Amino acid sequence: MTWLRLAVANLGLSPLTSAVNVLLMALGTASIVLLLLAGSQLSETMSRDARGIDLVLGPTGSPVQLVLSAVYHADVPPGNIRLEEAERWADDPRVGTAIPLSLGDSYRGYRIVGTTAEYAELYGAGLATGRFWDGALEAVVGSAVAQSAGLSLGSSFAGVHGLEEGGHSHESHPYRVVGVLEPTGTVVDRLILTSLESVWDLHAHETSHAHEHEDEAGGDHADEHGHVYGHEHGHEHDDGHDHAHERDEHDHDHENSHDHAHQHDEHDHDHENGHDHAHERDEHDHDHEHGHDDAREHDRHDHNHKHVAEHDQPDPDREITAMLIRYSSPMAAMTMPREVNAAGALQAAAPAMEVSRILQLVGIGLDGLSAFSWVLILTAALSVFAALYGSLRARRGDLAILRCLGATRWELLIALLLEGLLLSVLGVALGFLTGHGAMELLGGWLESTRGVALTGWTWIPAQTLLLFSLFGVGAVAAAIPAVQAYRTDVARTLAEG
């Protein structure tokens, strides 16, 4: 206690120097703590969000973008894929679970995801209240969405075209909240889930709306809102200024996949008769007669019947944004991604691989910042060293008198080490507080602006190591002055006065 008291008193002798040393140490420590916390939580969050997803099927392009958009909902999707293409792979025996995703709209910056209930299951997100969707335009919202957008059971909201705020609003077709998910700490918390059909329907409407707008103003909604269904829009723009033409185009799409001759008939029909409710119904009946034997196809046609009858609406192409795959056996990882990519129509991206690639890139940045922080710490250590070493000459007399009073050499060594240690402990304590506080503030800001939930009130094992190595830094900085103190020549110092 004597020596600690003496160390404190000695540091108090030059308060400014001591304060600067503590602050330098705190600054370096805070930056390292902040980087450690951010880095570890980021990678933890990323791997948690990707857990259970072995493969993402999407359009060809950047695999990182595909994973970022389909798994983390942090990027715009690279485009759409045909459901049929994806389902061909989903039927593969190597696939255990396949979950389709259809993106395109959002509400207050939260993405509306057309999918199946399996998607919520993937993240273990049970319902806090309500139920999963049953009919059209029913939505289940994540816990964070419910909280920050003020949505609860029974409330309705209009999706906005595009993934950012401020797009064209689907006000005439609001969603109704039928369920709220439990918080999971994953990406699902920040999503609005609905059925694939709801998204498709809304976009079918959107197509007609867009048309009306185009007719009126000649504007191009597809470009304006970066809509992922832009492909569709583009065609409309090119080919059609009226509903009949649009139908032509869609029929052409069908033609590719189904029945050439039949569609041509239809085409002719359209041209002759223009758009006519009754006729369109006929046409769909036609389709049925000519037998698309896929059950899903039938469902969809039924659905569209209703639609067309109500809204004079064309039949949109069945597209999804991505499909999340979980293998039935880990062995699939050896063959399946390569096969999908070789087939050409789709791209397969493994989140685990892309995550490590992203983290590697982020890691380079973090490493750079962390190196800079260590430079700060080194500066602090040098400053502590300079302060102690500099004061040593002035304090030689003190050290000599301590020996005369009965202190041993080792006690003098410890006294000096204690001073260095005390500075670093104070600096490290302040740095940890600042680092955690800053992380919490930053976390709050990131959560409100980027939807990434990070917290400062956590402790990761690496910090314990950091704590002791930083104490060590203080001790090392004091080591040379401490050895000098140990070696003090008492008699000579006293004789010199």
Next chain:
Amino acid sequence: MSDSVMPAVDVTDLSFSYGDNTVVSMERCRLDRGRSMAVIGPSGCGKTTFLHLLAGLIRPATGAIRILGQDLTQLRGAALDRFRGRNIGLVFQRFHLLPALNVRENVLLAQRLGGGRIDAARVATLLEQLDLGGLEQHKPSMLSQGQAQRVAITRALVHGPQLIMADEPTSALDDRHAEQALALLQASAQTVGAALLVVTHDQRVRGCLDGEFEMQVPA
């Protein structure tokens, strides 16, 4: 011979040199307990070095130094430091109060290092006796030279050492304070039955003490 009759200082055939230069050389010097002695001699005769030898701060080239019956040459390292702290009170030409600690803490530190037992009442009494009563919380930088001198003396006495040694304790003091300081050193030494050894060239000191030991510049 029991401890109490052992001389406080008993030096035989002592020599000390820096390199080839012999600084201290004497056949015998002895100081009994309860007695006081002035060590005098011209500048350069090695008075301060002699005091350092007696305090165990340096080791002699030859000879034996017995302090309170303990041969200092037999003690090393921490044991020597502890022996010094417990049994010897040193007062220096410069006062060497620790600037970071206040008056009271300076004195308490000596008590702790000198025996480990804290006796705050004794510290208060001693400070009072030396007219330092109101200065307990003062830092050394706020003290006058005379006050600092008295604090240094208090610090040397506080743990009740059996041998008190002072190096030019009066050189910085005017006549009145020199007399006071000397009287205090003597009185304190007598109270605890300690021996007092004062190294000085101050003529005012000669004759105030029980005896004198005159050192010569070595040939």
